[in-house]
Amino acid sequence: MPNSQKRKATVAPAPRRRPPPRMEYRARSDEAWYGARVVVQDGWLRVMFENFPEDADEWYNPGADLASPGDVDALRARFRRACLALDDAHCGDLRPGDQLCLACDMHGGEIKYYDAVLEAVEKAPHGTVDGEERCACRFTARWTEGPRRGCSDKVGVEVVCCVQESPIQDPVLTEFLDHVRNRFGDDQEEATAASQQAAPSGEGEIAPVSSLTYSSSSLSSSF
Known part of the structure; x- marks a missing residue:
């Protein structure tokens, strides 16, 4: 993992010096904060540390690293304004x-x-x-x-x-995380639709009141 650089300048910046990073990222390896920027390559999120070589970059695979809404929220929390x-x-x-x-x-x-x-x-x-x-x-x-x-x-x-x-x-960053987060909503809707199609029609039957009450309270607690 790269070493941090001091953020507080002690001399006037050179005319062509790159502007300060707009955001910081808490690295997975040492949990320290670094100036960073991001790009999306081949569907992966690539986190590039300011002023460090490419081999220090961290990558996120949406399929393997972001397997739940909680994973997406946790990754979002690793970024903030500089x-x-x-x-x-x-x-x-x-x-x-x-x-x-x-x-x-x-x-x-x-x-x-x-x-x-x-x-x-x-x-x-x-x-x-x-x-x-x-x-x-x-x-x-x-x-x-x-x-x-x-x-x-x-x-x-x-x-x-x-x-x-x-x-x-x-x-x-926002577009990438929102896209991955929305994917879970689509997956849930598809799973619900598939479950409804697979369930017996139950034509002419009346669902027990206790079952309906349980479903209603479960939905309320999920929001």
Whole structure:
């Protein structure tokens, strides 16, 4: 699995630098978040990690990997809008309970990003470096993912990214997942129709009341 790259730029981007990824993906191999984009190839969903070689890509086969509506929903939950690096001048906007994504030092210089929840902010006077405001506050956050899950750490602004609550809007991903999700609805309708055709006609018979009542409650509980 590729190593994460830091999202918070320390220098001005070059004129031809690629724009930041529009979305992030939680990888199956290490459950860390990476900038990613997707394409559909031969009916499969291909997840391509930003700034990593092709052999790091992850693939999803609709038939084998997405065998139920729950599988589709679980895959959809692995994508979200790209997190934003916390701006030094806006640290005061954070509140306890906010969802964060933090850089986690995996030792050996490897950095990966996992989610956490903000618990407290320790305010400190901001300084100025090269004419830019620099936050000196400390943020206590409890990890909800990754190797330090359940632990609390006090970190600086340089490792903090803010999770965006608004839903992801990627037409390729949305169309692929919606198509697979709708397939289960069609399969259910076909199975129901086949069952009705195979069942005895029961002409002249009256179904027991208890059977009808059970069916009605079962349908209600399925929505």
